[in-house]
Structures are given as C-alpha cells and as structure tokens.
Amino acid sequence: MKSQRAPVPGSSTTPRATDWTATPFTGDLLRGALDLERTEHGVLPHRLPARARAQCADGQLAMAEAQPSGVRLVFRTRATAVELDTLRTKMAYQGAPPRPDGVYDLLVDGHLAGQASVTGGNVLMMDMTTGSAETRPGPVGTVRFPGLPDRVKDVEIWLPHNEITQLVALRTDAPVEAVPDGGRKVWLHHGSSISHGSNAASPTTTWPALAASLGGVELINLGLGGSALLDPFTARALRDTPADLISVKIGLNLVNTDLMRLRAFTPAVHGFLDTIREGHPTTPLLVVSPILCPIHEDTPGPTAPDFSNLGEGRLQFKAAGDPAERADGKLTLNVIRDELARIVKQRAADDADLHYLDGRDLYGQTDFAELPLPDQVHPDAATHRRLGERFAALAFGIDGPFAAERA
Incomplete structure (x- = not known):
C-alpha cells in the first residue's frame, strides 16, 4: 500500500x-x-x-x-x-x-x-x-x-x-x-473518456465530480471511456435510472472511432434523446457538444496512436482521416457541433426542458493555448478542474439550465 x-x-x-x-x-x-x-x-x-x-x-x-x-x-x-x-x-x-x-x-x-x-x-x-x-x-x-x-x-x-x-x-x-438520503438532487451524466476522468488526479477531481460538488448534487457518472457511441442500451440505462438532472456529452468518440456518417448521426441523436425522454419526459436535459480538440476540429477520424514518445511513458494520438472526406459525410467536431445545435433547437420548440451547451465554452482555443491537451485528446488534472468549475457555473449557476432544479 x-x-x-x-x-x-x-x-x-x-x-x-x-x-x-x-x-x-x-x-x-x-x-x-x-x-x-x-x-x-x-x-x-x-x-x-x-x-x-x-x-x-x-x-x-x-x-x-x-x-x-x-x-x-x-x-x-x-x-x-x-x-x-x-x-x-x-x-x-x-x-x-x-x-x-x-x-x-x-x-x-x-x-x-x-x-x-x-x-x-x-x-x-x-x-x-x-x-x-x-x-x-x-x-x-x-x-x-x-x-x-x-x-x-x-x-x-x-x-x-x-x-x-x-x-x-x-x-x-x-x-x-447507511447514510439517509439527504434530499440532494441526482445528476446523471453521460460522456466519453474525458467525462470518465482520463488523466484526472483522483476520483473526486474528475470534472463531473468537481462540478457535482460545486453544484451541491449527487453524481451518477456514466462517462464511458471510448464508448460514448449513441448505443441504444446506454440510452435505455439513462432512461431507467432515477434522476433529477441529466446531461449527455456527445461527439468525440464518434470521431475517434469513425463509427458513422452524418446520415446516421442525426437520426441516432434523435433516437438517443427520444429514449431518454421515455423515462424522463420533463427532466432538465442538457446536450453538450465536444470541447476543443484541434486534431479533430476539421479532420475526421479515426484517431490513431502516436508511439513516438511511448518509451517515455507518453502515449499520444493523431488524426488519421482526411479533411476532404467531410464531403462524403465523415464527422468532424465542427460538423457534430453544428448538427447538435440544430437538433436541439428543432426539438426545443416542443421541449422547453431541453438545452444545449457548446463544449468550447468549457474548454476553447484560449484554454488550449494555456493548458494544452498532453496527448492531443485528453485534458490534464488542472484542465479537469477548469472544466468542472466552468460546467458548474454554466449549468448550475443562477441562469443555468439546472439552477432551479438543484435547490
């Protein structure tokens, strides 16, 4: 020990x-x-x-x-x-x-x-x-x-x-x-390895754990490294889990894996949100697009390992796609952000409890200049803290989509 x-x-x-x-x-x-x-x-x-x-x-x-x-x-x-x-x-x-x-x-x-x-x-x-x-x-x-x-x-x-x-x-x-339920609201979150906590210093300093602490809510973290892929069984798990607040961070793993094209992405997002709404028809639901990741902003996946510094203990990543392939419907982070914003705007006309957050408001170009992604994909411990603080301010803050429900 x-x-x-x-x-x-x-x-x-x-x-x-x-x-x-x-x-x-x-x-x-x-x-x-x-x-x-x-x-x-x-x-x-x-x-x-x-x-x-x-x-x-x-x-x-x-x-x-x-x-x-x-x-x-x-x-x-x-x-x-x-x-x-x-x-x-x-x-x-x-x-x-x-x-x-x-x-x-x-x-x-x-x-x-x-x-x-x-x-x-x-x-x-x-x-x-x-x-x-x-x-x-x-x-x-x-x-x-x-x-x-x-x-x-x-x-x-x-x-x-x-x-x-x-x-x-x-x-x-x-x-x-056992400790009795203290009456705090339950926040159910789903995302990729960044939500899972990759490169965070400890379990209470992953960005969702930090945001939950600052927001005064109970966290259920379904951040699944490499596996935020709009899988129907994940949507059903979200649907069937009691929660007062829900957020889904969508996009990076779909580019990493080069899993689908834009034609499949749009109905898959709709289906994912439809399934969640079957169990949580009026729960505040926040759709979050990817944070800045320069290698995939305009270059499709897949993401490939870069072994050049592996002997020093540093595994890095690079984009293996071709920007020209966007014309064939390949996904990039900018394509995904634009489509997620459009989908949420369309659905919000009939769903006042559905909200959108651009991931670059959590970590954008200025942040990258100060706190670059060490492996080109995942944030370090200091950036997890920044993400948690930013999310808490934007989601749980006085004007945030979770503000009224967390009291």
Whole structure:
C-alpha cells in the first residue's frame, strides 16, 4: 500500500484484529453504481446494468463501465480507522513505464481527509501495436485510513476512477450504518473518456465530480471511456435510472472511432434523446457538444496512436482521416457541433426542458493555448478542474439550465 494520506486529527493507533467490525457490501452503502455483481472475490460495481452489458461484447466498453468513476462507499460511523480490501485490475502498456496507481479519496463530512492506493491486483497488459490484451492475475490489496476523528461522521470512500475494483472486505473499529438520503438532487451524466476522468488526479477531481460538488448534487457518472457511441442500451440505462438532472456529452468518440456518417448521426441523436425522454419526459436535459480538440476540429477520424514518445511513458494520438472526406459525410467536431445545435433547437420548440451547451465554452482555443491537451485528446488534472468549475457555473449557476432544479 502506497499511502498519500493527508494528515487528519485523531488516533493513528492500529486497532487489534479483535476490535474490527466487518460490514458486508450492500446497495445502501454504495452510490454511483447501477449494478452490483457478486464474484468469487466479493462485489464488482458496474456502471451499466447487466442487460446492457449483455448486448455488447466490446472489450473497451466492458473495461470502461467496470471502472468505478463516481462510485463511492458512503456510511456513517464513529470509527477512527477503516480498512478496505480490494482486487484491482490496472491497465499497462507494453513497452511503456508503469502507469500511476489509482487513488482512493476519503471524505469526512464532505471534506477530503485522506488519499491512498493499493498494490497487488491484476494487470491488463495492452499491446497498442497489435491491439492485443492479456490479464496477468495478482493478489488482493488493502487500503488503510487510520487517524480519523473520534466522533460520529459521514465517511465517503471514492473508488479509483481508472481501475476496475472488486470490493472484498470492509473493516472498521466501530460499527457503520447507511447514510439517509439527504434530499440532494441526482445528476446523471453521460460522456466519453474525458467525462470518465482520463488523466484526472483522483476520483473526486474528475470534472463531473468537481462540478457535482460545486453544484451541491449527487453524481451518477456514466462517462464511458471510448464508448460514448449513441448505443441504444446506454440510452435505455439513462432512461431507467432515477434522476433529477441529466446531461449527455456527445461527439468525440464518434470521431475517434469513425463509427458513422452524418446520415446516421442525426437520426441516432434523435433516437438517443427520444429514449431518454421515455423515462424522463420533463427532466432538465442538457446536450453538450465536444470541447476543443484541434486534431479533430476539421479532420475526421479515426484517431490513431502516436508511439513516438511511448518509451517515455507518453502515449499520444493523431488524426488519421482526411479533411476532404467531410464531403462524403465523415464527422468532424465542427460538423457534430453544428448538427447538435440544430437538433436541439428543432426539438426545443416542443421541449422547453431541453438545452444545449457548446463544449468550447468549457474548454476553447484560449484554454488550449494555456493548458494544452498532453496527448492531443485528453485534458490534464488542472484542465479537469477548469472544466468542472466552468460546467458548474454554466449549468448550475443562477441562469443555468439546472439552477432551479438543484435547490
């Protein structure tokens, strides 16, 4: 265990083994997951329901939805020490230095009180030159948070947003209980790897987590790295999930994968929004277009890996399409923004609760000059903070589409 825990008041004495209380993982202790799978090791949180997972065999989607971005354990306790056994699955790239360990964020009464990582676990070794992947098994690890304040408090443990995490055991030196619903509105968000939290410093500093904190809402994050592809099963998951506020960030993955042409894109967006509206007919629904990504503003996909700096641990990306192919209906980010704005304007004539946000208002040309995208696609930790602050101001602010509903 590699600890990054910030100092907190309270005892740092490790309890005797007989002093521990073991608590099973139940739905009332977990937030942000849509399904809990019982495994041979414990409980695996999923961000898509089983029915959705059964309709797609794509390995990228399977990995993304099982990485628990926004998923957290929430309980009330007097405990001064918490231990969590987990079995992680960490990604690695063949020929590149090891990636940083995932981080567990511990909050006490809403404030960050500690950070830690686990060792051991499985490694998913990716070979970007061949596209192959191999899982190398490893042991269960333990994350420890001693020295918590000796009083009744609400504790949240946010799981690493970038590591598949099976929950094996929870131990505390005092009993725990579920935290009653505090009456906060639920914000349901769907997007790509940027919404998932790619390159964020920790799970509470992904831009959706930051925006939720600033907006005073409960987050369910369906940001799915590489997998925001207007899939009907994702739309049905959004439709069937109780929520007070919904946003969908559409576009970048469709260009990355070169999945469809403009002819297919327009009805697919309509169908996606129609499905959401079946379950949420009057819920505020915000459609967000892509943030600035210069390599794909006017150049179609697919996005290809750039291996020139892989030996230094930096995987970068480049656009592999041809700008001339726009004439054949290939999608670029500017094409997608124009069409999304048109679709929302058309539908808003009959749907006063439908809204549009240009992603460049979250991160545009001026931001790129100051905070460039390190791999040409994904923001860094500082940019995640800016995105979260901008979204909170534009969506939850006094004139934002979510303002009246979040109170």
